[in-house]
Amino acid sequence: MKLLTLNFLTCAIKTCKTSPASFPLHPRDCELEVVESESVNLPFLKNILPRLMWDELRVIADELGLPALPSTPPTRDDLVEPSSSSTTTISHAQNAGNAAEGQQQAEEKPSQTARDLHRVLLETCIKEGKLVCGNCGHEYKVMEGVANFLLPGHLV
Amino acid sequence: MSRPEDILPPDLFYNDTESRKYTTSSRIQRIQSEMTHRALSLLSLTTPSLILDIGCGSGLSGEILSQTPLEGTPGGPHTWIGMDISSSMLSVALEKEVEGDLMLADAGQGVPFRAGTFDAAISISAVQWLCNAESSEESPAGRLSRFFNGLYASLRRGGRAVCQFYPKNDEQKKMVSQAAIKAGFGAGLLEDDPGTKNAKTYLVLTVGGGELDGDITGVVGGMEGVDVMDTRRRGRGMKRGKEVKGSKAWIMRKKEQMERKGRVVKANSKYTGRKRRIQW
Numbered sequence: 001m002k003l004l005t006l007n008f009l010t011c012a013i014k015t016c017k018t019s020p021a022s023f024p025l026h027p028r029d030c031e032l033e034v035v036e037s038e039s040v041n042l043p044f045l046k047n048i049l050p051r052l053m054w055d056e057l058r059v060i061a062d063e064l065g066l067p068a069l070p071s072t073p074p075t076r077d078d079l080v081e082p083s084s085s086s087t088t089t090i091s092h093a094q095n096a097g098n099a100a101e102g103q104q105q106a107e108e109k110p111s112q113t114a115r116d117l118h119r120v121l122l123e124t125c126i127k128e129g130k131l132v133c134g135n136c137g138h139e140y141k142v143m144e145g146v147a148n149f150l151l152p153g154h155l156v
Numbered sequence: 157m158s159r160p161e162d163i164l165p166p167d168l169f170y171n172d173t174e175s176r177k178y179t180t181s182s183r184i185q186r187i188q189s190e191m192t193h194r195a196l197s198l199l200s201l202t203t204p205s206l207i208l209d210i211g212c213g214s215g216l217s218g219e220i221l222s223q224t225p226l227e228g229t230p231g232g233p234h235t236w237i238g239m240d241i242s243s244s245m246l247s248v249a250l251e252k253e254v255e256g257d258l259m260l261a262d263a264g265q266g267v268p269f270r271a272g273t274f275d276a277a278i279s280i281s282a283v284q285w286l287c288n289a290e291s292s293e294e295s296p297a298g299r300l301s302r303f304f305n306g307l308y309a310s311l312r313r314g315g316r317a318v319c320q321f322y323p324k325n326d327e328q329k330k331m332v333s334q335a336a337i338k339a340g341f342g343a344g345l346l347e348d349d350p351g352t353k354n355a356k357t358y359l360v361l362t363v364g365g366g367e368l369d370g371d372i373t374g375v376v377g378g379m380e381g382v383d384v385m386d387t388r389r390r391g392r393g394m395k396r397g398k399e400v401k402g403s404k405a406w407i408m409r410k411k412e413q414m415e416r417k418g419r420v421v422k423a424n425s426k427y428t429g430r431k432r433r434i435q436w
């Protein structure tokens with residue numbers, strides 16, 4: 001399971017829904033694996049960036065013993081290699097719909113920051129271990145990278 | 157023809173043998189691929205997005221989300237997370253090394269993601285399974301409502317979901333659509349080849365607040381055989397022309413509408429309708 005996913009998963013138990021401590025789930029006894037991908041999906045990173053919970057991502061990285069992440073998140077502009085800066089002045093609307101902008105984005109190159117973010121979010125995976133809710137203590141097992149979120153009937 | 161849903165619960169029906177048989181059938185591969193492309197065309201994504209695949213199975217639907225526009229996936233390649241109740245199906249997906257993240261979960265128990273996680277969601281040939289309750293503690297209505305409420309919350313404002321499913325009959329079709337509407341979605345039903353044995357039903361769902369503001373008519377409008385169920389009520393005697401979208405009057409009316417639907421809305425303050433500084 002990618003760290004990206006962990007930045008969005010919450011405890012599934014109904015009574016935890018309203019508790020802030022049910023996010024993020026905390027990894028315990030985890031075995032990590034880096035699954036390299038062919039390329040960095042820069043438009044995806046730009047899209048997802050404002051939705052990340054950065055402080056929680058830092059906590060998780062720390063709990064997993066990964067190198068510390070910067071205290072503030074990168075900006076969208078930080079993700080683009082400066083040499084392709086002729087295109088970075090375009091406004092990156094959420095619904096970057098038209099073909100012209102699509103092409104512009106295709107020309108942009110990911111910066112080292114983008115590659116680092118890609119490595120953390122999309123290539124660093126939890127292979128085995130547990131995810132623990134900070135509110136109720138429920139443990140979700142992860143096996144072969146697949147988290148088990150099936151709940152016993154009385155907890156639904 | 158007998159429906160698998162009537163024989164066994166999904167996690168028992170999709171056992172190791174059936175999951176392998178399902179995934180390797182070239183007929184099934186073709187049909188699932190066609191339906192996934194159809195669902196994608198209804199999502200109209202223009203940029204690589206984060207997508208939830210409900211009942212992802214062995215990844216026949218998900219692997220299409222990972223493809224590029226040149227390979228036929230609009231806005232792709234997308235990043236997806238799949239949930240499925242059958243560990244056998246997920247094992248086949250692991251063997252195939254699909255790119256999406258997988259989790260073992262029962263959609264009838266809810267959608268365990270924080271609010272506004274996904275740009276979009278798809279579900280191909282799975283939602284009819286939610287119309288069965290496997291234990292006496294559960295009801296189909298309860299399962300459908302937990303699923304659609306969770307799905308609604310997990311999508312970002314302006315997000316969309318498309319669920320292709322096989323309703324047993326008109327009653328089931330209605331039960332599913334009503335559950336989605338009750339959760340807050342704008343909903344439309346699209347039927348391809350209606351009345352034939354190849355009939356396909358797509359439930360197209362929108363979340364208000366984005367570009368579309370929940371207006372489903374813009375998504376499926378003008379399409380053949382589309383049945384739009386628009387439950388949004390217009391304020392009585394409201395002169396719509398005078399109201400500017402985003403203005404205080406507009407926000408107050410929206411809040412009123414939401415309150416009428418029983419949704420929790422922020423209390424009005426003197427700041428209601430004022431611009432706020434963007435944090436990012």
Ligand SMILES: C[S@@+](CC[C@H](N)C(=O)[O-])C[C@H]1O[C@@H](n2cnc3c(N)ncnc32)[C@H](O)[C@@H]1O
Binds near residue numbers: 167213281
């Ligand atoms: C016909 S398969 C479709 C799989 C995949 N979407 C595809 O297009 O090939 C239906 C899938 O729905 C899954 N399913 C059924 N009920 C479910 C539930 N309550 N929660 C999650 N998945 C479920 C089944 O396990 C099965 O993998």
Ligand SMILES: [Zn+2]
Binds near residue numbers: 012016022133138
């Ligand atoms: Zn919990």
